Amino acid sequence: xxxxxxxxxxxxxxxxxxxxxxxxxxxxxxxxxxxxxxxxxxxxxxxxxxxxxxxxxxxxxxxxxxxxxxxxxxxxxxxxxxxxxxxxxxxxxxxxxxxxxxxxxxxxxxxxxxxxxxxxxxxxxxxxxxxxxxxxxxxxxxxxxxxxxxxxxxxxxxxxxxxxxxxxxxxxxxxxxxxxxxxxxxxxxxxxxxxxxxxxxxxxxxxxxxxxxxxxxxxxxxxxxxxxxxxxxxxxxxxxxxxxxxxxxxxxxxxxxxxxxxxxxxxxxxxxxxxxxxxxxxxxxxxxxxxxxxxxxxxxxxxxxxxxxxxxxxxxxxxxxxxxxxxxxxxxxxxxxxxxxxxxxxxxxxxxxxxxxxxxxxxxxxxxxxxxxxxxxxxxxxxxxxxxxxxxxxxxxxxxxxxxxxxxxxxxxxxxxxxxxxxxxxxxxxxxx
Numbered sequence: 001x002x003x004x005x006x007x008x009x010x011x012x013x014x015x016x017x018x019x020x021x022x023x024x025x026x027x028x029x030x031x032x033x034x035x036x037x038x039x040x041x042x043x044x045x046x047x048x049x050x051x052x053x054x055x056x057x058x059x060x061x062x063x064x065x066x067x068x069x070x071x072x073x074x075x076x077x078x079x080x081x082x083x084x085x086x087x088x089x090x091x092x093x094x095x096x097x098x099x100x101x102x103x104x105x106x107x108x109x110x111x112x113x114x115x116x117x118x119x120x121x122x123x124x125x126x127x128x129x130x131x132x133x134x135x136x137x138x139x140x141x142x143x144x145x146x147x148x149x150x151x152x153x154x155x156x157x158x159x160x161x162x163x164x165x166x167x168x169x170x171x172x173x174x175x176x177x178x179x180x181x182x183x184x185x186x187x188x189x190x191x192x193x194x195x196x197x198x199x200x201x202x203x204x205x206x207x208x209x210x211x212x213x214x215x216x217x218x219x220x221x222x223x224x225x226x227x228x229x230x231x232x233x234x235x236x237x238x239x240x241x242x243x244x245x246x247x248x249x250x251x252x253x254x255x256x257x258x259x260x261x262x263x264x265x266x267x268x269x270x271x272x273x274x275x276x277x278x279x280x281x282x283x284x285x286x287x288x289x290x291x292x293x294x295x296x297x298x299x300x301x302x303x304x305x306x307x308x309x310x311x312x313x314x315x316x317x318x319x320x321x322x323x324x325x326x327x328x329x330x331x332x333x334x335x336x337x338x339x340x341x342x343x344x345x346x347x348x349x350x351x352x353x354x355x356x357x358x359x360x361x362x363x364x365x366x367x368x369x370x371x372x373x374x375x376x377x378x379x380x381x382x383x384x385x386x387x388x389x390x391x392x393x394x395x396x397x398x399x400x401x402x403x404x405x406x407x408x409x410x411x412x413x414x415x416x417x418x419x420x421x422x423x424x425x426x427x428x429x430x431x432x433x
Contacts, residue, residue, distance in 0.1 A: 052184065057108070058089055058214070063143075065084075068149070099408075102378040231287070233291070284304070307348075319382055325417060326413065372393040
């Protein structure tokens with residue numbers, strides 16, 4: 001049997017078919033791509049004037065958050081909610097700082113895909129500079145997929161962030177040499193390759209710019225080893241702290257044995273100090289000036305030499321209306337009877353302080369650590385001292401855990417100041433000798 005001849009398609013029919021195809025693709029796109037981000041309003045209380053900005057280098061990630069409505073079970077699906085959220089340690093810290101009035105300069109990499117477009121649009125809508133964000137064709141934007149339990153704690157997760165290591169190269173970082181060399185501070189996350197971490201540290205060291213290293217995870221925290229002498233501050237949790245110390249010494253030298261049960265918070269904190277102090281003191285010996293050890297609901301340990309001074313050139317700091325409000329409420333409310341001066345030169349005493357966390361109604365814990373660091377760095381840039389800045393970081397972290405998003409939509413200076421003041425008034429010196 002012969003095949004009937006093909007009937008030529010009219011122009012109108014071709015146009016209709018093309019339109020139908022576009023509609024189907026648009027439907028797929030809407031399904032896959034998260035809804036456009038809400039219009040971000042940087043806190044008008046604290047819009048900083050143009051000037052040199054802190055530089056943040058690291059991952060910009062699309063986070064996929066899955067939270068079950070019943071306990072998760074291996075090997076099967078359960079009902080719940082799935083959301084798309086802007087993420088990545090460095091990106092979260094930068095967004096947090098921006099909402100607190102400090103305009104950071106972000107250096108990162110994304111793919112030329114729907115996830116990359118989403119992250120880039122979010123940044124532009126926020127009014128933040130995008131010239132340090134490299135969008136690479138035919139590359140998948142970093143994505144992290146997290147599954148949480150019903151309490152907001154991470155149950156399991158998978159991270160695909162190879163693009164950061166592959167394309168956020170020393171050559172791309174060196175294009176922003178002047179930005180880095182004139183910044184009040186530089187923050188690096190451990191998603192960077194060892195070569196890129198060393199390149200960024202070299203610029204900062206040559207220019208006298210303080211560096212904060214964010215360890216990101218237990219596995220990546222070991223990347224501090226080749227650059228430890230150039231790190232001013234780092235912000236690990238208990239497990240990351242031990243991993244970093246082991247990376248700089250004989251593996252297995254330091255360990256953490258968690259106490260199953262404590263009678264009260266004070267007992268828990270004292271036990272944690274006993275367990276963690278060898279690793280903390282060892283990292284100070286390796287050249288790190290300041291340790292912020294995050295303890296979850298137990299707060300934060302600050303460990304440093306008595307003469308530590310994070311930002312040496314105070315002219316690079318820019319006081320904002322937001323930080324002014326914080327300063328007014330926090331002035332003089334920390335351990336006024338304790339003869340400890342963190343900026344006193346000529347002292348070799350090692351000091352450890354504990355700042356407690358404030359109680360919160362937990363919704364999600366994923367952005368808490370990033371918000372703590374963002375609040376800390378923004379406060380330093382706004383002229384607050386180390387103790388005040390950590391207290392603000394703890395208050396900002398509280399706002400984060402009470403929000404669905406990694407970074408809350410906005411922050412109240414009054415609420416942050418009140419929570420930070422309560423933390424400072426409850427702080428205590430654990431060690432100084």
